[in-house]
Amino acid sequence: MTSPRRTRLNLPNGDTVSGLFDCPANPQGLLVLAHGAGAGMSHPFLEDLSRELNSAGIATLRYQFPYMEKRRKLPDSPAVLTATVREAVNKGGQLAPHLPLFAGGKSMGGRMTSMAAAEQPLESVRGLVFFGFPLHPPNRPGTHRGDHLARVAVPMLFLQGTRDAFADLKLLRPICARCGSRARLRTFEGADHSFHVLKSSGTSDAGVLRDLVDDVTDWIREIS
Numbered sequence: 735m736t737s738p739r740r741t742r743l744n745l746p747n748g749d750t751v752s753g754l755f756d757c758p759a760n761p762q763g764l765l766v767l768a769h770g771a772g773a774g775m776s777h778p779f780l781e782d783l784s785r786e787l788n789s790a791g792i793a794t795l796r797y798q799f800p801y802m803e804k805r806r807k808l809p810d811s812p813a814v815l816t817a818t819v820r821e822a823v824n825k826g827g828q829l830a831p832h833l834p835l836f837a838g839g840k841s842m843g844g845r846m847t848s849m850a851a852a853e854q855p856l857e858s859v860r861g862l863v864f865f866g867f868p869l870h871p872p873n874r875p876g877t878h879r880g881d882h883l884a885r886v887a888v889p890m891l892f893l894q895g896t897r898d899a900f901a902d903l904k905l906l907r908p909i910c911a912r913c914g915s916r917a918r919l920r921t922f923e924g925a926d927h928s929f930h931v932l933k934s935s936g937t938s939d940a941g942v943l944r945d946l947v948d949d950v951t952d953w954i955r956e957i958s
Contacts, residue, residue: 861889891953
């Protein structure tokens with residue numbers, strides 16, 4: 735596999751952030767991937783996810799949020815985060831204009847992508863993918879972080895571990911149900927918010943990653 739192509743995103747507020755474009759030989763779609771709150775686009779999970787998606791024929795564009803680019807700990811305001819999502823989607827369309835376009839991300843990155851799509855549809859994006867949607871903080875169950883999902887007009891794929899402390903499935907399932915056919919929820923038995931599984935689970939982190947990629951690629955082909 736070739737090394738990812740480095741690119742830059744120019745944001746409306748004057749900031750410039752980094753991106754990594756990974757494209758296999760015969761791609762069937764492009765997934766624009768945002769990172770989670772505590773780690774950037776080169777986090778091992780996103781590196782491994784991008785590699786496996788590429789092997790399955792899906793190109794990826796990973797990118798940094800401004801606070802991560804500047805090595806700050808606190809995330810930017812929602813307005814800055816969603817503006818970054820929108821610019822990343824635009825960049826993805828420029829890099830691969832012939833490919834079906836999808837967007838999403840890990841944890842906070844996926845949530846910010848959905849918030850951007852709820853505010854205004856993301857240009858040419860056919861669907862959103864959430865790798866661990868952060869419905870609430872650990873031990874503080876609630877649903878307000880998912881209120882905007884009803885306003886997302888495109889199909890959504892939720893990939894959630896059953897041990898994810900950031901999303902009580904008893905709360906997430908009704909939210910997905912209210913979105914009707916636009917939302918699909920796939921759960922991974924024994925996986926936590928990082929899709930790590932215990933040794934006693936009978937599977938492995940690598941096995942979970944393969945299942946994640948299979949679900950994403952099948953869903954992308956279905957929607958495309």
